[in-house]
Amino acid sequence: MVLNSILFYFFAALAVGSAILMVTRRNVVHGAVYLITTLLATAGVFLLLQAEFLFIVQVILYVGGIMVLFIFVIMLVNLDISLLQYQFNRQRFVAAVLALALGAQIFLAIKMGQKSLFPQASVPEILPKNTEAVADALFGHFMLPFEIASILLLVAMIGAVVMAKRRV
């Protein structure tokens, strides 16, 4: 359990730190790399919660697929101009105030719901295997939404191909 805590704090710190770095970097590619580390840290947290399928899907799809496309786009579009732009514009004070307000709200919410965060009953040592559980849910109970989501993705893909196609 000690190891669990240590790992959790490590991943959490990594996630928060990377997120801050991502937002503050001028170089967009650096920002994308920090986004990748944020996502990996989040995946680590999933793993700690014994949701190994979610962990691996986060890595394969989010980091290994979606972020690769992010990086493709960033690299193909010339973003050197971003290095010259102002990092924070004139609305930064308003934004800071709003961020503080949001943070205070979240802190309040956590404080008020403290009891439910640390349930009395301990988590069972052996959860049902995550992969099988996800599969059961996805292909059993949530079959229709799953299929609809698949068709939606297919439509999006076809639309993208049609719009972007040109003779080589």
Added chain:
Amino acid sequence: MRLVLPVLYAVVIVAVLPLLAGYIVLMERKVMADMQARLGPMRVGPHGLLQPIADAVKLLLKEDIIPEKADRLLFWLAPLVSVTMALLAYAALPIGPAFQIADLNIGLLFILAVSSLGIYGIVLGGWASNSHYSLLGALRSAAQLVSYETAAGLGLISALLLAGSLSMRDIVIAQYDQGMWFIFYVPIGFFIYMVGSIAETNRAPFDLPEAESELVAGYMTEYSGFRWSLYFLAEYANMIIVAGIATTLFLGGWLRPFASFHDHLPGTPIELLDALPSLLVLGVAAYCFFLAPKQPVKIQKLVMALVGGLCLAIAGILAGSLFASPAVLQGVHGAFWFMAKVFAYLYCFLWFRFTFPRYRFDQLMRLGWRFLIPLALVNLITMATALLISREWGWSLRITSILAIVVTLAVAMWLAKNDQVDSAVPVAEGE
């Protein structure tokens, strides 16, 4: 205490792998030379056996050049990412029944995930070089990798259906339980995975992003010395990983051929087929001793004899373990069979590299998207149907899988003929 053995295995793998990768490079150069009617490295050490050491020393001593406008953080990070991901994948690879660092219950997915993270090493490396053509080469390579990953993954799933679990160890045990390597149930899946894995590791005939140095500098161009050797190590480590996955999924992992054939030598508890490894290695040793007197130079004779002696020692270990406890026997023989299969798969990689010309990039992408992925999907469907039929109606899986194979082959022929995957002039869009 539980961690000691995994950590020990991890140390062994990280220590041995660079040496192993170096010697695989030497093997590639020797095999290439043999296929090209010449000798290959002969000077550095007898028969070139010290060539990898010489190359490693040379690379370590080379000047580390960083282009002036290169992005220093990413320039430093990119080869690191490649190598780390390549080495990380070994955590879930079962080299023997006991020699596995971590038996994850999502082992296969873990290896695939880590391999797909390796793409970042290429993309960031191309970007950090601050060269227009490095970048284009890197992006092309990444596009190729992503496309063929999909096809390879789909090919793997058809074998996963038979295994019923994502844990690498369970997959091998499933092949033991079913008494048949999965390649015999899904040979087309194996073929799809093989083609996908060749493209994933950027090997010929899919090495255009690397070898098209005629017009587009590959992503590795600006890297020199040690950084470059990291990329190189990552590439060969990747090759071993994909060979390991193919071996585990399709070729029975650490199982010997006919693993469920338990006939014993009369009067002893030793199984007949377990004598095979030592006999094979003895044969190699005999061949070495036979060749030794024919070598032209004295030192080469000596080395041949030494290699023969080494083979004798290995044969001795293999034979000796027959008399040890079953755990030791399984461990040693398991490792032997695993390595033998991995090397056979890698030999095919080398063979293809020196036989086939290169695909052009658009032909490569068309092959992946318009032939391999549809074929993989069809293969998956037919295999799943075959499995369903055999489970519900009780037909033998061998028969249903043969039917599935026939159907998939027919679809493959139709796809290949219908789609002009190799047409030189890109089929104009909209036709």
Added chain:
Amino acid sequence: MSDPRTTELSNVSTTVLGADEIILNMGPQHPSTHGVLRVKLKLDGERVVDSECIIGYLHRGVEKIAEHRSYQQFAPYVDRMDYVAAVSNGLGYCEAVEKLLGAEAPLRARVVRTILTELQRIASHLLWLGTHALDIGALTPVFYCFREREEILKIFEKYCGARLTTHAFRIGGLQYETYDGFEQDVKRFCDDFTHRIDEYETLLTENRIWVGRTKGVGILSAADAIALGVTGPVLRASGVKWDLRKAMPYAAYDQYKFEIPTRETGDTYDRYVVRMEEMRQSRLICLQAIENIPAGPIMARIGKVLKPPPGEVYHSIEAPKGELGYYIVSDGTTQPYRVRVRPPSFINLQAFDKMARGSLVADVVAIIGTIDIVLGEVDR
């Protein structure tokens, strides 16, 4: 670790033009342009819309040198033009001067010249095949081709002492008699060679990847080929059955039976097939010739000092790369007034633009390879 793959660096500089157009510069230092050739390509995305070949990096002033050398002294210089097929260059020059003198080499000399020239044709095509395959990515055929080429070069070395720039022939005939064992060597090579060509064909001809990389690439129609003055295998692959060995026989070609391979489409694959078949036909010519090399003198009686009567002559032969012509003007002295060489590679290279337009950048290297140029000949 040294890279078993080729590790060429490219010498590329680009100028960005409009929205999509780029000018891409290949060479002159470039692994795949077979010499110091510089090609400027204007690209629209991936397609070549315009191209320009810039030559002259290997210009040595051979034709000017000829004006200051006697006819025999100039003979070694011609080897250095198409240095891959030196024997053919020598044949063309010697026959041109013999025409100018009104002399003819004796029959024995002509037959031996034929054998050596056909062997040289095989050697030239072998080098072409190896390098062309290497450009397209097949790493192995080049070694096999050079193994066979080695046998031919050994025969040349035994005959005249040199492998590459042979100066094998003299004006009026031959200097050296064939060595003992010449016929056996040639016969042994020819007997072995069918098996070898079959090896290359197994690797390439039906290979999907090879066909995919070469079929439909760099098409040159027959009309275009004739209009541009293209000759040699490039012309024959476009469908025009024209070979100087049959149309205007020289040396001893009229005595032997052989075919002229032609194809229809004029793409890279057709040129490949034509050259493979030409190698087989050359082998047949060699076999027929060594059956019966007539006895007799090897040198015509033309005297030591050559002073051809004033006049001009144009004589061309079918070199491995196309029609190699020599236009020699004599003013009655021992040195020619003008020697003009019609190099096949130079004229064939002009077809590059026609072939490359509309093709992809990745095919440009294949197209350069399939024309089979030697810069020594293009630039002289």
